[in-house]
Amino acid sequence: MGTRTRIVCGVVAIGLGLTACSAGAGSSSQQGGAQGKDTVTVAFRTPNWILPISAPGFTQGENDIFSTALYRKLYAYKLDGSSADNVDPQRSLAEPPAVSDEGRTLTITLKDNTWSDGKPITTKDIQFWWDLVTTNKDKWASYRPGGFPDNIADFKVKDGKTFSLTTKKAYNAAWFVGNQLNRIVPLPQHAWDKGDPKKTFEELTAAAKDPKTYATNPLWKTTSGPWKLQSYVPSGEVVLAKQDTYSGPDKPKLNKIVLRPFTGDDAEFNVLRAGQIDYGYVPPANLSQRPYLESKGYKIAPWYGWSITYLQLNFNNPKNGALFKQPYLRQALQMLVDQPTISKVIWSGMASPTCGPVPAKPGTPGGQGCVYPFDPAKAKQLLESHGWKVTPDGQTTCEDPALCGEGIAKGAPLSFTVTSQSGFAATSKMFAEIKSSMAKVGVQLAIKEVPDSVAVTPACKPEESKCDWDMSFFGSQGSWYYPAFASGERLFQTDAPVNLGSYSNPEADALIEKAQFSADAGALQEYNDFLAKDLPVLWMPNPVYQISAYKSGLQGVEPQDPMNLMYFQDWSWKS
Amino acid sequence: MTRYLLTRLGQALVIVILVTLITFVILHLLPGGAARAILGKEATLEQIAAFNHEMGYDRPLWEQYALYLRRLAGGDLGYSFQLNQSVAEALSQRLPKTMLLSLASTLLAVVVAVPLGVIQAVRRNRWPDYTINGLSLLAYATPIFFMGLMMIILFSQVWPVLPPEAPQGFTMAEVLADPAGLVLPTLTLAILTVAVYSRYIRSSMVDNLNENYVRTARSKGLSERRVIVGHTLRNGLFPVITLLGMYLPALFSGALVVERLFNYPGMGLLFWQAALKRDYPILLGVTLLISVATVVGALVADVLYAAVDPRVRLKAGRT
Numbered sequence: 001m002g003t004r005t006r007i008v009c010g011v012v013a014i015g016l017g018l019t020a021c022s023a024g025a026g027s028s029s030q031q032g033g034a035q036g037k038d039t040v041t042v043a044f045r046t047p048n049w050i051l052p053i054s055a056p057g058f059t060q061g062e063n064d065i066f067s068t069a070l071y072r073k074l075y076a077y078k079l080d081g082s083s084a085d086n087v088d089p090q091r092s093l094a095e096p097p098a099v100s101d102e103g104r105t106l107t108i109t110l111k112d113n114t115w116s117d118g119k120p121i122t123t124k125d126i127q128f129w130w131d132l133v134t135t136n137k138d139k140w141a142s143y144r145p146g147g148f149p150d151n152i153a154d155f156k157v158k159d160g161k162t163f164s165l166t167t168k169k170a171y172n173a174a175w176f177v178g179n180q181l182n183r184i185v186p187l188p189q190h191a192w193d194k195g196d197p198k199k200t201f202e203e204l205t206a207a208a209k210d211p212k213t214y215a216t217n218p219l220w221k222t223t224s225g226p227w228k229l230q231s232y233v234p235s236g237e238v239v240l241a242k243q244d245t246y247s248g249p250d251k252p253k254l255n256k257i258v259l260r261p262f263t264g265d266d267a268e269f270n271v272l273r274a275g276q277i278d279y280g281y282v283p284p285a286n287l288s289q290r291p292y293l294e295s296k297g298y299k300i301a302p303w304y305g306w307s308i309t310y311l312q313l314n315f316n317n318p319k320n321g322a323l324f325k326q327p328y329l330r331q332a333l334q335m336l337v338d339q340p341t342i343s344k345v346i347w348s349g350m351a352s353p354t355c356g357p358v359p360a361k362p363g364t365p366g367g368q369g370c371v372y373p374f375d376p377a378k379a380k381q382l383l384e385s386h387g388w389k390v391t392p393d394g395q396t397t398c399e400d401p402a403l404c405g406e407g408i409a410k411g412a413p414l415s416f417t418v419t420s421q422s423g424f425a426a427t428s429k430m431f432a433e434i435k436s437s438m439a440k441v442g443v444q445l446a447i448k449e450v451p452d453s454v455a456v457t458p459a460c461k462p463e464e465s466k467c468d469w470d471m472s473f474f475g476s477q478g479s480w481y482y483p484a485f486a487s488g489e490r491l492f493q494t495d496a497p498v499n500l501g502s503y504s505n506p507e508a509d510a511l512i513e514k515a516q517f518s519a520d521a522g523a524l525q526e527y528n529d530f531l532a533k534d535l536p537v538l539w540m541p542n543p544v545y546q547i548s549a550y551k552s553g554l555q556g557v558e559p560q561d562p563m564n565l566m567y568f569q570d571w572s573w574k575s
Numbered sequence: 576m577t578r579y580l581l582t583r584l585g586q587a588l589v590i591v592i593l594v595t596l597i598t599f600v601i602l603h604l605l606p607g608g609a610a611r612a613i614l615g616k617e618a619t620l621e622q623i624a625a626f627n628h629e630m631g632y633d634r635p636l637w638e639q640y641a642l643y644l645r646r647l648a649g650g651d652l653g654y655s656f657q658l659n660q661s662v663a664e665a666l667s668q669r670l671p672k673t674m675l676l677s678l679a680s681t682l683l684a685v686v687v688a689v690p691l692g693v694i695q696a697v698r699r700n701r702w703p704d705y706t707i708n709g710l711s712l713l714a715y716a717t718p719i720f721f722m723g724l725m726m727i728i729l730f731s732q733v734w735p736v737l738p739p740e741a742p743q744g745f746t747m748a749e750v751l752a753d754p755a756g757l758v759l760p761t762l763t764l765a766i767l768t769v770a771v772y773s774r775y776i777r778s779s780m781v782d783n784l785n786e787n788y789v790r791t792a793r794s795k796g797l798s799e800r801r802v803i804v805g806h807t808l809r810n811g812l813f814p815v816i817t818l819l820g821m822y823l824p825a826l827f828s829g830a831l832v833v834e835r836l837f838n839y840p841g842m843g844l845l846f847w848q849a850a851l852k853r854d855y856p857i858l859l860g861v862t863l864l865i866s867v868a869t870v871v872g873a874l875v876a877d878v879l880y881a882a883v884d885p886r887v888r889l890k891a892g893r894t
Contacts, residue, residue, distance in 0.1 A: 048658065048659040048660075049659065056614050056618055056622040056625070056626060057613050057614045057615070057618075057626065057656055057657070058659070059615065059617065138621065138622075138625065139625075141617075141622070143619075144619060145619070145621070208659075209659055211659055211660060212660075212664070233745045234658070234659075234660055234664070234668065235658060235660070235665070235668065235840060236743070236745055236840075237743060237745075260743070261840075262838050263834055263835045263836075263837075263838050263839065263840050263844050264835040264836075266720075266724075266835060266836050267740060267835055267836055267837060267838035268838070270724075270727050270731075270739040270740065270836070270838075271739055271740055271838065273732060273739070274731050274732060274735070274738075274739045276738075276739070276740075451850075451851040452612050452851060452852070452853075454611060454612075454615065454616040455608065455611040455612040455853065456606050458611060466606070474616070490617075497617065497618075497619055498616050498617055500616065
C-alpha cells in the first residue's frame with residue numbers, strides 16, 4: 001500500500017474508528033478484473049430462482065441463464081438458420097424430434113449424458129419433470145390454459161432413452177419445437193423424487209424460496225449443466241465453478257465465473273472504467289466513452305435480441321379507442337415516427353427500426369423496408385383526406401365526422417398521452433422528438449413517465465376506470481423477446497395474454513393460427529406482412545438488448561445469443 | 576424523569592402505529608397494483624389472482640392491515656416476493672452496512688466540523704472564517720452524485736489510489752476487512768455533513784461568545800483556551816445534539832445516491848427498488864424501521880438535552 005493511500009485511509013479511519021487500513025486500492029477489486037487465466041468476472045444481476053421450473057415473478061433473464069448453467073434444457077436453440085427448427089444439435093440433450101402421425105406425434109431420443117453424480121440422464125427424468133408440471137401447472141410461470149401441457153393428448157415413455165408426445169391438434173412443427181419443447185428440462189428424479197408430485201413440488205419450491213441455502217442445500221448439488229454453484233449471496237455475488245463431471249460436448253474452458261451485481265448503471269460503469277470487471281455493459285447514456293473503454297482494452301459488442309419494440313395503443317380507451325380503430329389514423333401516426341433518425345441519433349446507432357412483428361435476421365440490426373416510412377407530408381394528406389382539419393403546431397380536429405370514422409365526433413381533437421418508462425434518457429429524448437414531429441401536423445402528444453409503465457397500462461374493458469390510458473411504452477430494452485419461433489399468439493391474437501391494447505382483427509387471428517398450426521413455411525411471413533401493414537401497435541426503434549463490453553483477451557463471447565442466454569462454457573482467455 | 580420518559584414512549588408508539596397505517600393506505604391506493612409490477616406483463620389473470628391470494632392482497636384493506644399488525648406483533652415483517660427473501664432477512668443484510676457508512680461519515684463529519692466551526696467563530700470575519708465559509712458553501716451546493724463521481728474519477732481513475740466501489744463483502748467482517756473501499760463513499764457523505772454542521776457550530780459559538788458568562792470567565796482570568804473549550808463549546812454544541820437526534824433516522828434510511836454510485840446495497844437502495852416494484856412488505860418494513868428511528872431519535876435528543884442542560888431537566892421534573 002502506497003503512502004498516499006495510507007494518508008487518505010488515515011483520515012477516514014478516524015471516522016470509521018478503525019486503527020489502520022489493511023488494504024490498498026486493489027483490495028476491493030480482488031473479486032474483480034482479470035483474476036488470472038481461469039476466471040471471468042461478469043456484471044450480472046443476482047439470480048433469485050434456482051428451480052428449473054420457473055415460478056410466476058421469477059422469469060427474469062438472469063434466472064434463465066443461471067438455471068441453464070446448472071440444468072441443461074432438453075433442447076437448446078440457435079437462430080443462424082443452420083439447423084432444422086432452430087435446434088442446436090450440439091448443446092441439446094436429445095436428438096432433433098422425429099415427427100410422425102401427420103405432425104401430431106413427436107418422438108424424442110435422448111443422447112448419452114449423465115448427472116453430476118455419474119447417474120445417466122434417462123426418460124425417468126423427463127417423466128419426473130412431466131409429472132411435476134402437469135400436477136402443479138397453476139404454479140408454473142410458463143403455463144397458459146390450453147397451452148403446454150394441456151395441448152398434449154398423450155405422453156409416452158418407450159424406453160430409457162426414448163419418449164413421445166402426441167398433440168391434440170396438428171401443429172406447425174417449427175412452432176411446437178421452438179415454443180413448446182423449449183420448456184422441457186430433465187430433472188434428477190433419483191435425487192429429488194419423494195413419490196408424490198404435489199409434495200415433491202412443494203418441497204422443491206420451499207427450497208427455491210430459501211436462496212441463502214442455494215450453495216449448501218444438497219438438493220441443488222445434482223446437476224446436468226457445465227457449471228456448479230460454488231457460492232451464493234442473496235442479492236449479492238454468485239460464483240459458478242466448472243463442473244468436472246459434466247458430460248456434454250461443450251466443456252467449460254474456464255474454472256470459475258464470478259457473477260457480480262451492481263446497484264445501478266453508474267456503479268457498474270465506474271467499475272468497468274476502472275477495468276475491474278471482464279464482462280460488463282455500457283449504459284446507453286455513456287456510449288460516448290466508447291473510445292476510452294476501447295483504449296483500456298475493452299471490446300464493445302452490441303447484443304442484438306430476437307425482439308421487437310412497439311408503442312401499445314389502447315383500442316379499448318373509451319375516448320381515444322375509436323381513433324385507434326381507424327387504420328388510416330394508425331398509418332398517419334406511424335408516418336410521424338422517424339425510426340431511422342431516432343435509431344441513429346438518439347440511440348447512437350444502438351437501435352434499429354422495427355417494421356413488423358417478426359424481428360429482423362437474428363443477430364443483426366433490422367429496419368429494412370418498413371411499410372410506412374417517416375413522411376409527415378403524407379401523414380398530413382392522409383388526415384386531411386379523412387376529414388381532419390390539420391393545424392400545424394396547433395390542434396388538429398375532426399371537421400367531417402362522416403369521413404373521420406365511426407365514433408369520432410365533429411371537433412374531436414387528436415390529442416394523446418403516452419405512458420412511458422422513466423429512468424431511460426434515450427426513451428425520454430425519443431418521445432420528445434416524436435412529440436415535436438406530431439405537433440407539426442397538430443397531433444398533441446403528452447408524455448407521462450412512470451417507473452413501471454406495464455403495471456399501470458393493463459389490458460382492460462372500456463367501462464373500467466383503469467382503461468384511461470392511450471398509449472404505453474415499455475420497450476427501452478426491447479418490448480418483446482421471442483422464443484425460437486416468432487409467432488404472435490401471445491401478443492396480437494384477440495384476447496392474447498400480452499395484447500395489452502386489446503387489438504382485434506379476425507384476419508390477423510387467422511394468420512396467427514395458420515403460423516401456429518399449418519405446415520406452410522410461408523405462414524409466418526404472411527402473418528408478418530399483414531401485421532406490418534395493419535399496425536396493431538406503432539412500430540418503434542428496437543434497442544439492442546445490451547451494449548456489452550468485454551476484455552479483448554476474452555474469446556467465445558460472440559456471437560451473443562439473440563434469445564438472451566449466456567454460454568459461459570464457450571468463454572476462454574487468449575493464451 | 577421516569578414519568579416523562581413513559582409519556583414520551585407512549586406518544587412514540589402511537590406515532591409509529593399512525594405512520595404504518597398511513598403508509599399502508601397510501602401504498603395500496605397507488606394505481607397499478609403489486610401483482611403486475613412484480614409478475615410482469617406476461618402474467619396471466621390466474622397467476623395474478625394466485626399472487627394476490629398468496630400475499631393477501633385480495634382481502635379488504637382493513638383486514639390486510641389487521642393481519643399485518645398481527646404478524647408484526649409476532650415479529651414477522653413479511654416476505655418479499657421480488658427478492659425471494661423474508662423482509663427481516665433483507666433488512667438485516669442491509670441495515671448494518673448502511674449504519675456503518677452513516678456512522679462513519681457522521682463521526683468523521685463531527686470530528687472535522689466542530690474544530691472548523693470553532694475556528695470560524697473565534698476568527699470570525701477574518702480570512703480563516705471566509706475561507707472555510709466559502710468551501711462549506713461550495714460543498715453544500717455541490718450535488719452529492721457529482722461529488723461522488725468526482726471522487727471516483729479523481730481517486731480511482733486519474734490518481735488510482737482507492738477502489739471505485741465500496742467493499743463487496745457479505746458479512747460485516749468482510750466489509751470491515753476492506754476499509755480502503757469505504758474511504759470514498761464515507762468522504763462523499765461526510766463532506767456535505769461537514770458543511771452543514773460547521774455552519775451551525777459557528778453560529779451557535781458566535782452567539783455564546785457574546786454572552787455574559789463568557790465575559791465573566793474571561794474577567795476571572797481564565798485562559799482563552801479554557802473559555803472556549805471548557806465553557807463556550809459545551810453550550811455551543813446544543814444545536815449539534817438536536818441535529819444528531821434528527822439525523823438518527825438517516826442512519827437507518829441510507830443514502831440512495833451514494834449507495835447506487837459506489838455499488839453498496841443498503842437501505843436507501845432497498846427502499847427505492849421496492850418502490851419501483853410495489854414491494855409492499857419491504858416498503859412497510861423500511862418505513863416502520865425509519866419511523867421507530869425517528870421517534871427514538873427525537874427521544875434520545877431530548878434525554879441528551881436533559882443530561883447536558885439542567886434547565887430542561889428541572890422544567891421536565893415540574894411538569
